[in-house]
Amino acid sequence: MSGNSEILAVLKEPAAAAANVGRAAGHQNMQHLIQLRWIAVVGQVTTIAVVAGGFGIQLPLVYMLEVLACLIAFNIASQLRWHEKWAVTNGELFLSMLVDVASLTAQLYLSGGTSNPFIFLYLLQVILSAVLLEAWSTWTIVAITSACLAGLAVVSKPLALPLFHERGYFSLYIQGMLICFAINAALLVVFITRISDNMRAADAQLAKLRQRAAEEEHIVRMGLLASGAAHELGTPLATLSVILGDWRRMPEFRSNPELLEELTEMQTQLARCKSIVSGILLSAGEARGESSVKTTINTFLDGLMAEWRGSRPVVELEYENRIEGDLPVVFDSTLKQTICNVLDNALEASPAWVRLEAWREADELKLRVTDRGPGFLPAMLAHLGKPYQSSKDKPGRGLGLFLVVNVARTMGGTVAASNLEQGGAAVLLSLPLAAIAADEEESHE
Template sequence: MSTAKPKMPGQTEARNNAASPQPVQSGLDRLDDATGLKNMLQLIQLRWIAVIGQLATIAIVQFGFGIQLPLDPMLKVLGGLVLFNVISLLRWRTQRKVSNSEMFFALLVDVAMLTAQLYLSGGATNPFTFLYLLQVALGAVLLQAWSVWAMVAITTACLVGVAIFGKPLALPLDLENGFSSPHMQGILVCFVLNAALLVTFITRISRNLRERDARLASLRQRAAEEEHIVRMGLLASGAAHELGTPLSTLAVILGDWQRMPPFTADPELQQEIGEMQAQVLRCKTIVSGILLSAGEARGESLTRTSICTFLDDLAEEWRSTRSVASFSYENGVLQDLPMVSDSALKQMIGNVLDNALEASPGWVGLKATRDADTLTLTVTDAGPGFAPGMLAHLGKPYQSSKGRTGGGLGLFLVVNVARTLGGSVTARNRSGGGAIVTITLPLAAITLGKNERHGS
């Protein structure tokens, strides 16, 4: 019988489709958007530097070298560049997607403004014509291939245009003076400016791209892990179906044995049969929990409870079904909240407790606390603690300290269940020996909302 999977309040459909490529694709889109926005803001910052640099250059050439420039049109072009940059800054203040065409257009505006200034200040004889190379270099980093080659063609055409139509300035032909020549000094300043801007901004842009690639790799790793969980879930679901019939058969046989005279006459056998029935019942409960998590159990089997009751029942059940010498349980959740008992959450906490018990059969501790909108569960043991390599790769599959083939899936499942709920899992070793595993869960993901509390 197949019915819709009952979901915990506050959960989204992403939990039911953990291995779907959609979250990875949407994550990639968000990364591209954020990286594109950062690069556009870098370009706006570069444009402000260009404005300041042009003002300084115009002042030095006009009043320092005594070379007459067409100040009025050059300042108008500079004013247009300032206006465009202000509009760009207002447009890109809020995060949004930056397309290749928009980045291409922004670079074209810079090329147009540079071309206008060169046209008014000597054409191709102006040493600052080398700034075209800066635009091409930025385009090579920021744009798609076709746009880069388009930028090469456009800047080449602009250079040819200012060489043919540019307005020459009355400059002394003193190149034989070496660096005493204003022209040679201009070339030197242009080279230093180009080199400094290229190193500064291409380094920043490359860092943005590397950060995006690193986050994308993390998303892909997460998708692979969640797909692995789905495959294991399908395997567990199939095994649960297969185990249902033999467990029921065992329960019937044990019930018959319990009523047979040879067994009823022997109290020791009666006790052993009772223990076997309890273990079969526990197996059936585990199988039912697997089917419930796989969405193959009826939603009516979910029960409304509260955080404190859920934790108290979980601790009591775990204590009664495990051979633990000493179990310390402390419920510090002062304000109780309604929730629905969820088998995945229960199994997640049980896995951490089981791992602690295996490392420390003598003592295991569980403490629950609430901090604002967060529930924190701390599991402590007195065992040997985690190896440094385990702590460095916490939650990765097949990272086992027990040396068993295929082991290490317990914490892997714990980490991924917590992550689908919007929480996290951390681990550390105690200074006096043993380990501490901390599970942090947002209350919004596990509690009932206001509408659900009132049955609406």
């Protein structure tokens, strides 16, 4: 059951991440509305001061300032609320824009209604709603702004402005319309561009999450296939073990040193096959016991390299461990296989020489594997970790790095690959120590 729960966790993680991307985009859009509202406050204060003080036009300043104070209070409350809360729904964006429409309607009612050239600011609200809100919300904004416009034409008092169009640019009404158009255009360009950037970034992040979900689903299928194959291999391996044991007791083998030596080698390789099968089942959570082992970094790495050196035909292996101050950690067979995959890839590319360096950098464990092979193709470096990307030109290759990248990503780490100037390639595996560190209580047990 533990294997099934891990699979479900893997499949649910991209969906949760996708939801986080949507919430982040909504939060950024809300922040843009708050910024736009502050611009509206500054614009209203400036316009009221110029019209009342500069042109001497009578305005109900007390009521207009009260509306402005309410808008400022609402924006401060919004800023405090959305500073801490990240989840923003369509309904909350819709209500926020309704407040803006109500504030604009109140100010227009107090300053001439439809005779006010800033009446066209309603278009700004409609266009922003079309970009930010769902379809039903946008049409509701359209209906509300249309009703407000019609209502202002009936109940508001005209603004005492000289509306003689033959005066051209000297008409205050024409000047007001030009200013309103410039404000609308500038705000739309700035904020629509920002909102579009948010949407493009969210779409790109969602595309990455979909790719990650597909890759992890591929890993799940591979894990199920490997687990099934391990079960099927258990019986023939046990049979071979019994047969080899019987052969060792036969006089023909006991009296022939050469056959006995070959028999010993066969039993050694068979034991290794059984160990690999047990490791697969252990990683899948189908074996008894725990797959995680409490140890230390240096003990784990030293033991892994000794085991890998003894089971692979490597000519020269350089192992440099620069980790000072051993640290209690918990390693499992999955991480062990991940490191072995990187070493195996290096060995296939460079059978004569492989090097592993280990060191600690801040709160990360760094493992760097280098070889003297032909290096990575440019396409592989551009798509590191994609399945079936390999320079070995053999079917099914390229899964090693694919698994390595996904295991590291699951642990919060990264994998980087590069070609060396002197020839060969290097793979750098970075893992956060928090993902493998043992709890203090566990380390004392």
